[in-house]
Amino acid sequence: MICRLCGKSFLISEMSEEHYPAHSVGNDDIVKLDLVKMIDSIQSSEISNRVKSGEKLENVIDDVFDNQLSETLYPRGRTARTLCRNCNTFLGKYDEAYLKFFNSDGDPRSIKGFQPITKLQIIKSIFGKFLSIPEALEEDFDFVNFVKDEEQTEYTGIWNIYFVTRDFSSDILGLKDIGTGKAVFEEGVVYELSDDKFIYNLLNFPKHPCFEMTNLFDILKKNYIVVKGTGANGGYHSQILLSRLFQTMNESDDK
Numbered sequence: 001m002i003c004r005l006c007g008k009s010f011l012i013s014e015m016s017e018e019h020y021p022a023h024s025v026g027n028d029d030i031v032k033l034d035l036v037k038m039i040d041s042i043q044s045s046e047i048s049n050r051v052k053s054g055e056k057l058e059n060v061i062d063d064v065f066d067n068q069l070s071e072t073l074y075p076r077g078r079t080a081r082t083l084c085r086n087c088n089t090f091l092g093k094y095d096e097a098y099l100k101f102f103n104s105d106g107d108p109r110s111i112k113g114f115q116p117i118t119k120l121q122i123i124k125s126i127f128g129k130f131l132s133i134p135e136a137l138e139e140d141f142d143f144v145n146f147v148k149d150e151e152q153t154e155y156t157g158i159w160n161i162y163f164v165t166r167d168f169s170s171d172i173l174g175l176k177d178i179g180t181g182k183a184v185f186e187e188g189v190v191y192e193l194s195d196d197k198f199i200y201n202l203l204n205f206p207k208h209p210c211f212e213m214t215n216l217f218d219i220l221k222k223n224y225i226v227v228k229g230t231g232a233n234g235g236y237h238s239q240i241l242l243s244r245l246f247q248t249m250n251e252s253d254d255k
């Protein structure tokens, strides 16, 4: 196997099993949402009938979620073997920086007090995560050196990362779906990964103006605005969610 960061070849046993996203930011005992059933449940009257008959909405949703929509897919969190142990340890440093960002909710008032090197590590942590997502394994990213080289402060390649925080506009029924995904547009390709608080998209073109998102490099500035939620049009997140829904439907048709 080829390590996605250093590019050297290793036996599978020499690769590390890394979490994407990291354990500490929500990747723990992931359940796979059954998207087809989810849409069915929302469209069926079950939820509204149960609420009308006096059950609390929250309880109904929890119940439907636990019993009908989820199967435990990754009891130890979702992992991939895409990095050698050295590179995984190396990226761990970036993940520590990212955890600070995560814990302060990306709030500009906190982040502006971080050292410039920490801010860069936060950025490199997210770029690094995209190396490991299954949808992007064939992609030959031009930011590998930027991630690999701690000293490199500028990235001039073709990829952009934008993010938003999660809210009810991004999460159907408030359920957090932290899957990864890919969508193809006329302009290029969009990848997605997310954690408990943020949704990240990696694009090889400047984002569509109609989708409001924060550029990840903006966290280097003194002031920036973190876009909350994916807005009324659902952003790339809903497009990717939908393409996964159709994929799931096709797969169940094939059975």
Ligand SMILES: [Zn+2]
Pocket (backbone or CB within 6 Å): 003, 004, 005, 006, 007, 008, 083, 084, 085, 086, 087, 088
């Ligand atoms: Zn490596």
